Amino acid sequence: xxxxxxxxxxxxxxxxxxxxxxxxxxxxxxxxxxxxxxxxxxxxxxxxxxxxxxxxxxxxxxxxxxxxxxxxxxxxxxxxxxxxxxxxxxxxxxxxxxxxxxxxxxxxxxxxxxxxxxxxxxxxxxxxxxxxxxxxxxxxxxxxxxxxxxxxxxxxxxxxxxxxxxxxxxxxxxxxxxxxxxxxxxxxxxxxxxxxxxxxxxxxxxxxxxxxxxxxxxxxxxxxxxxxxxxxxxxxxxxxxxxxxxxxxxxxxxxxxxxxxxxxxxxxxxxxxxxxxxxxxxxxxxxxxxxxxxxxxxxxxxxxxxxxxxxxxxxxxxxxxxxxxxxxxxxxxxxxxxxxxxxxxxxxxxxxxxxxxxxxxxxxxxxxxxxxxxxxxxxxxxxxxxxxxxxxxxxxxxxxxxxxxxxxxxxxxxxxxxxxxxxxxxxxxxxxxxxxxxxxxxxxxxxxxxxxxxxxxxxxxxxxxxxxxxxxxxxxxxxxxxxxxxxxxxxxxxxxxxxxxxxxxxxxxxxxxxxxxxxxxxxxxxxxxxx
Amino acid sequence: xxxxxxxxxxxxxxxxxxxxxxxxxxxxxxxxxxxxxxxxxxxxxxxxxxxxxxxxxxxxxxxxxxxxxxxxxxxxxxxxxxxxxxxxxxxxxxxxxxxxxxxxxxxxxxxxxxxxxxxxxxxxxxxxxxxxxxxxxxxxxxxxxxxxxxxxxxxxxxxxxxxxxxxxxxxxxxxxxxxxxxxxxxxxxxxxxxxxxxxxxxxxxxx
Numbered sequence: 262x263x264x265x266x267x268x269x270x271x272x273x274x275x276x277x278x279x280x281x282x283x284x285x286x287x288x289x290x291x292x293x294x295x296x297x298x299x300x301x302x303x304x305x306x307x308x309x310x311x312x313x314x315x316x317x318x319x320x321x322x323x324x325x326x327x328x329x330x331x332x333x334x335x336x337x338x339x340x341x342x343x344x345x346x347x348x349x350x351x352x353x354x355x356x357x358x359x360x361x362x363x364x365x366x367x368x369x370x371x372x373x374x375x376x377x378x379x380x381x382x383x384x385x386x387x388x389x390x391x392x393x394x395x396x397x398x399x400x401x402x403x404x405x406x407x408x409x410x411x412x413x414x415x416x417x418x419x420x421x422x423x424x425x426x427x428x429x430x431x432x433x434x435x436x437x438x439x440x441x442x443x444x445x446x447x448x449x450x451x452x453x454x455x456x457x458x459x460x461x462x463x464x465x466x467x468x469x470x471x472x473x474x475x476x477x478x479x480x481x482x483x484x485x486x487x488x489x490x491x492x493x494x495x496x497x498x499x500x501x502x503x504x505x506x507x508x509x510x511x512x513x514x515x516x517x518x519x520x521x522x523x524x525x526x527x528x529x530x531x532x533x534x535x536x537x538x539x540x541x542x543x544x545x546x547x548x549x550x551x552x553x554x555x556x557x558x559x560x561x562x563x564x565x566x567x568x569x570x571x572x573x574x575x576x577x578x579x580x581x582x583x584x585x586x587x588x589x590x591x592x593x594x595x596x597x598x599x600x601x602x603x604x605x606x607x608x609x610x611x612x613x614x615x616x617x618x619x620x621x622x623x624x625x626x627x628x629x630x631x632x633x634x635x636x637x638x639x640x641x642x643x644x645x646x647x648x649x650x651x652x653x654x655x656x657x658x659x660x661x662x663x664x665x666x667x668x669x670x671x672x673x674x675x676x677x678x679x680x681x682x683x684x685x686x687x688x689x690x691x692x693x694x695x696x697x698x699x700x701x702x703x704x705x706x707x708x709x710x711x712x713x714x715x716x717x718x719x720x721x722x723x724x725x726x727x728x729x730x731x732x733x734x735x736x737x738x739x740x741x742x743x744x745x746x747x748x749x750x751x752x753x754x755x756x757x758x759x760x761x762x763x764x765x766x767x768x769x770x771x772x773x774x775x776x777x778x779x780x781x782x783x784x785x786x787x788x789x790x791x792x
Numbered sequence: 793x794x795x796x797x798x799x800x801x802x803x804x805x806x807x808x809x810x811x812x813x814x815x816x817x818x819x820x821x822x823x824x825x826x827x828x829x830x831x832x833x834x835x836x837x838x839x840x841x842x843x844x845x846x847x848x849x850x851x852x853x854x855x856x857x858x859x860x861x862x863x864x865x866x867x868x869x870x871x872x873x874x875x876x877x878x879x880x881x882x883x884x885x886x887x888x889x890x891x892x893x894x895x896x897x898x899x900x901x902x903x904x905x906x907x908x909x910x911x912x913x914x915x916x917x918x919x920x921x922x923x924x925x926x927x928x929x930x931x932x933x934x935x936x937x938x939x940x941x942x943x944x945x946x947x948x949x950x951x952x953x954x955x956x957x958x959x960x961x962x963x964x965x966x967x968x969x970x971x972x973x974x975x976x977x978x979x980x981x982x983x984x985x986x987x988x989x990x991x992x993x994x995x996x997x998x999x
Contacts, residue, residue, distance in 0.1 A: 267982075274801045275981050279809035282846060283816065290842020291835055544837060550931045735833040741826045754946050756927075757826045757833060761947050768954030775958040779965040782881075789886035 294542030296729070299535055301499045314451035323446035326394055326431055327407040332450070334406055341406035343512040348521075349392045351403070352380070356523035359621045359642045368521050371703070373625050375638050375660045375716040376469040376572065379673045382702035386677035388428045390464035397428035412444070413463060417454040420444060422463070426679060458484050458494065461503040470602075473568045475520075477611065477656040478724040482565035490564045491725050508533070517620075519721055520639055525620030525649065529723075531555070553651040556615065557733040558726045562656060567595055567607035572660035575713035577603035578690045586690075601676070601687040603661075613654030613722055615750050619643030622719075627705055630669040635659065635715035638671075645753035652750065656720040663696055667708035671716070673699035798895050799983045803863070806854050807980055813850065814956065816843045821953050844924050851917065866900045869910045874903040885969065895985060912959060916952050923949040 313319055316336070323329045334341050348354045353368030369380050369387075380387035388396040393408045395401060402408060410429060412421045424432045424441045432441045466472055466480050473480035488495040493506070507516040507529045516529040531554040538546040548557075562568070579600055581587055586600035595607045623640040643650035664671045675698035678685030686695035692711060700707035738747045739757030747755060799807070820840040823830055831839060858864035876892040881904070884892070893902035901909065923945040930942065970976035971986060979985035 270801060271804075271982050274805040275808045278805050279812050282809050282850070283812045286813070286816070286842045286846045287839060290845075291838045293834075293838075544841070547931060735837070739824075739826075739833050754943050756824050756946070759946075760825060760950065764947055764950050764954075768951065768957075771954055771958045772961065775961040779961060782965070783968075785886055789888070 294540060294545075296540050296542070297535070299539070301493075301501060301505065301534070310454055313453055319447070319450040321447065323450070326410065326412065326444075326446065329446050329450055330394075330407045330409050330411055333411045333453075334409075340512065341409055344392070344409055345403070345406065347512055347514075349514070350409070352391065358523055359623050362623065365626065367523070367624060367626065371627065372521055373627075373638055373671050373673070374520060375658060375662050375718050376475060376569075377674070377676050378574075378662055378671070378699070379703070382673050382675045382699040383677040385426050385428045385679060389423050389425065390468075391429045393429050395428050395430050411453070412446075412449055414456045414460050415453040416449050416460065417457060418449050418452045419457075419459050421449050426677070456502070456504055458502050465503075469569065473563060473566045475569070475658075476720060476724070477568035478559065478562040478722045480563075480566050480568075483724070486565065488728050489731070492728050493726060506533075519622040519641060520718060521624075523622050523624065528620065531558075549651075551645070551651055553618070553653045555722055555726075556652050556654050558729075559613065559654050559722050559724075560727055560731060560733050560737075561610045561612060562654075562722050562725050563609045563611050564725055565609070567593060567609040568611065568656070569605055570608045570611065570656075570658065571604075571606035572602070572658070572662075573604040573713075574663060575603065575661045577601065577686070578692065580690070600690060611656070612746075614657050615652050615747055616641050616655050616719070617643040617645055617647075617650045617750070617752070618653040618655075618721060619647050619650040625671060627703065628670065631664060631671070631714060635717045636664075636671065638716050638718045641719045641721065652747070654722045656722055658718045658720065660716055661713040662716050663692065663711045664714045665696075665708050666710045666712045668706065670705070671714070672696045672707060672711065673703045673705065675699040675702065795984045795986060796895065797897055797983055798900055798979050798985045800861075800863075800897075801983070802857055804980060804983055806850065806857075809850060810847070813843050813847045814960070816840075817847065818953065818957060818960075825950065825953075841928060844921075844928070848921060851921070866898075867906060867910050867913060869906045870903050872903060874907075877902050877904045881969070891971065895979075908959070916955055916959070919948060920952045920956070923952070 318332045318335060321332075323332070344350050348368055351368065352370035353366045355364055355366050357364045371379075371381055373379050377383060377387070384397050392410050392413055393401070393403075394410055395408070410423070412431075413423060421444045422431060422441055423429055424436065427436075431444050432438065434443055437443045462479070462481065462484060465476070466483075468475035483491050483494050485496050486494060488498045492498055493501045504514075507514050509515065513527070515527050517524075517527065532549075535554070537549050540546050576598070577600065579587055579598075587598060588596055588600075589598035591597040591605075591607065593607065593609075596605060597607075598604050618641045621642045623637075623642060625636065625638045641653070641655065662671065663674055673696070674686055674692075675684060675695050676686045678688050681688040683689075684691070684694040684698045686692065689695070693709065696711055697707055697709070733746065736745075736757070738745055739755065741758055741760075742748070745758060747758065817840060819830060820836040820843070822828065823836040824833065824840060830836070858867075873892060880889060880892050891902075893899075895901075926945045927942060927949065930945075967976040967980075968974075970979075975985060
């Protein structure tokens, strides 16, 4: 063969062609797909609202809110049936518990939490957020449709408020204050419509006794926030309202809060709009098999106002030398100690904790005895091996709360009363009476001896989704660092985090031995060559 | 001295392309394993996956070529002369003895090489490919077969990677043990080897 042709062939087969193959591999391999852009079309923008001001029945001065409800139902008949079957009304629903614990009727009505222990026995305060009028005790009539509060969800004027401590009632002329005046029912009735963020937020932002105390990812700031706080709700962005995701038909609102829910159904999901392959990129989309969207897209929560991370009831009740309640503040001017509630730790821009979660949850029920400490008030079920289980970001609310040392049960505490002397803890600061009354109301036995035990509640995060630039990056999880987001999530092999020590050590020894062997062999060759 | 053709054009192309892919796979693989940062995790994963596909395609093509050309017979292990070969590497070559095997187009490898490459082709490559594909595509480890979180697959993949690195180290060094230090590497580039005459050969030749 001609020598120059031979050289050219050599150049081609050992350099040009291999380089071409490698170049195309790198070029086509190292590309990230372009995510689907999803523009939400707000239904409210398309549909023209009914003008309620033209209805004659609403053009009257309503004295009682119940009269207004009756007027609503005179046109919207049968809607009361839907509402009265809902958990917003009943505060309980039939739920199949995991672990074969059977089907029980549970909800806010009869579950323990680790904030104020329970809504039950504190009706005046807690049932302010009931969609009814006056569930102040067991005499409340759940069968009377006029007890339904249509306005708390459908007032579009932002003027309707339920009074503090009123068990769901707005102010009457007798008890009106500057903060809670008597609502202008006539004006409100003429301006009703689909729920606004403000309607849902009235209750869902303020659970636990103040803004963002409970959820951590639901708070007032989201009424008018930037895209950094919440891409969906941002005024400058899509300005979506709660019902745009929590799709509602016939008063059945999708979405689950696992502080009270147990079953994996009727959930509001990201996939509903975005599909399960929104990234248009195989490697990233495949993560959705085992990682919830929320995990990467909610890197921090409580992005504006702080949320309560720790609530210690065991130190509550301290007073100053005159017997007056004390309030102490932390550096951020949030209360860190209240005589009536105990010690608080707040935090903002919180990094979530991560758990396997399959959409079902167990709950501490009345009668359950404490078997492990900290006590899990609710338990998110799921582990890697389950097809439905995904890694979820979770707010864990820890605290210390009262339990019965004899029966080993978490107790109800009557914390709220309208005035002193009724035995409520917030008024009289006496534990035994408050627990006695709380347990009595709940129909439970109390031995008379209490102490405090560490408890935990788990809140899967769904809101305050960050812009895509701020999502988690690969090495936030795929890292050997102790600081890795999933450093503590066991039970599966995570590339970049996990390795078998024995295999790695053996492997490196093998490599070292190879090098040593090569070195010894070349040395021998050198020595003999010279010799 | 005579010039003997040892490696065809395809073999040389195959060798150097595979070398580059294996280097890329190794560097990105150990980055994914968490040993260091070079490309960044995301790029490392994408490059590792892409090189894996290239590696597999090249492998399929090469297997096809091997059987069509009959060159696969070069990789069939033989015991003949193996003792002499070991003796040469551990003793003879220091004394300046002659290489016990003679290479030709149809008999490229000495008995030790045959064993090593046979192991590589039959064990390491398929195991790395299968465990790698499992990791890329088997996302429900409990269904239909419970793979126990793919621990076995990934651990095997890691072991294969370490063996591969050890192979590369020894392999590169062994290229210097030819007639002259650069004889072997030159042969893999030009296809031709300068071979001294009168050497024994192993008999296991392709038809």
